[in-house]
Amino acid sequence: MAESEEEVDYMSADFLAQCVGADDVRPGLIASHSARRKADIDKRRKELDQKNKARFKPVKEVQKERLEEGLNTAISSSNKGFSMLQKMGYKPGTSLGKQGQGRLEPVSVDLKQDRVGLGWQQMIEEYKRKKEERKQRKKKDNCVNPEEFRARMRNQRNEKFLERDLMKSQRVCYDMDSKNEKTDPEETWFWPSFTQECDDAEEDCEEEEEWENEFEPQEQLQILTAYLRSTYVYCLWCGTVYDDERDLKLNCPGPTREDHDDD
Template identity: 75%
Template sequence: MAESEEEVDYMSADFLAQCVGKDDVRPGLMFSHSSKRQAEMEKKKKKKDNEQRARFKPVKEVQKERLEEGLSTAISSSNIGFSMLQKMGYKPGTSLGKQNQGRLEPVSVEVKSDRVGLGWQEMIAEHRKKCEERKQKKRNKNKDDADPEKYRARMRSQRQEKYLQQDLMKSQRVCYQMDSKQDLEEPVEPWFWPSYVFNTEEEEDDCEEEEEDYTEFEPEEQLNILTAYLRSTYCYCIWCGTVYDDERDLKQNCPGVTRADHDD
């Protein structure tokens, strides 16, 4: 049988020194007198520094406190301007003016302590407000996306708007082609034709000025008016893609006057 070895004392200071080293001064691991004394000295020094800071405030902080104290203190009767007001009949605590309709308190003073240009802080505040509004809008959108019903409703609305724009542009192109075959030099309404038709800048500017009179028409209303014009004038349905022989043929063979009628 092998010679029994001496058992290791895992709670001894020698064993701790081998594990963490002699420079480790964490609480509960101080096993030398010098390390304990150094830790106590650092603790006392830190406490003394904190007391020193509390007793002697920084110059800027002292100046700020004195400024706020001075601005918040009412003007005394020893002030020349105040004494002149009293001679003219002013009584402390009353408003200015013959009928006491003026200000009760002096105009507050806003001290500008930075070197930033005038108006810059307002611009920064406005910019931060807009950023916060965008973030809030994005958060609301994420909440809506988390709700299946709201998400499907939003996607359905976007899809319908996309189809609406496509149908309107198609109607404008067809209207331009058919009006051109009839030798019409200008549309019945400025927005009946695509904007690219008006090549010259002068004609395009005139068209834009005329379009301003029809800003009350939403895209859906424009589509309804334009498709009605194509059906009544040329017996044409943009969703069928067909020019019918006459109005009777159009009514009998065309499913309806909307995209939904053709989707059924």
């Protein structure tokens, strides 16, 4: 070691402060009298704060206790309302009403401790209830009877066929009527809606909508196919214009889709 270098005193207070920090006041590490005194003052202050907390309750807690005490305390005879009841014949401990059928105890008060509004909480409960209902309904649908499931799928398929056949029959009717130089359909719903325009007042449009909704889609299809068969000797499902009614009866399976499906 060179002579210019100073030897380090490992037992000095400066070296101890560098190792553990000046703010460390653990027992055995307090080197000076002032630091020891400061540590004692802080310790006594903490003990005093704990005693005061145990001795004096917070204002909110005191208010809550007094409110609950007031609600749980029976009304005394000095109360004006209570004295009026006594004058009318009320006796403490009995029910209200002529026959004694009323309440025995006052309606309890449900204290609300937080400052949160009630509206959004009710919405959450309502959404939870609806979610649970959807879950139960979905679970029930997954456990559906196989026969009911097949019937439902069959109905959906028939509805698609019905819609497709009705639109096709309307287009065919429009084409054939147009070739025969007809400017208007026999019935408003015989032609597709896009081929018709309301040039008159809105009342005419409303009247056409009423006519369109007069028959169910299945009934519309039956009427329209009967019109095509009788007027143009045409079968929608065969896609053929027959020579005459005799040819239609001999070679067409029938007037419905089911007749053609059987073949």
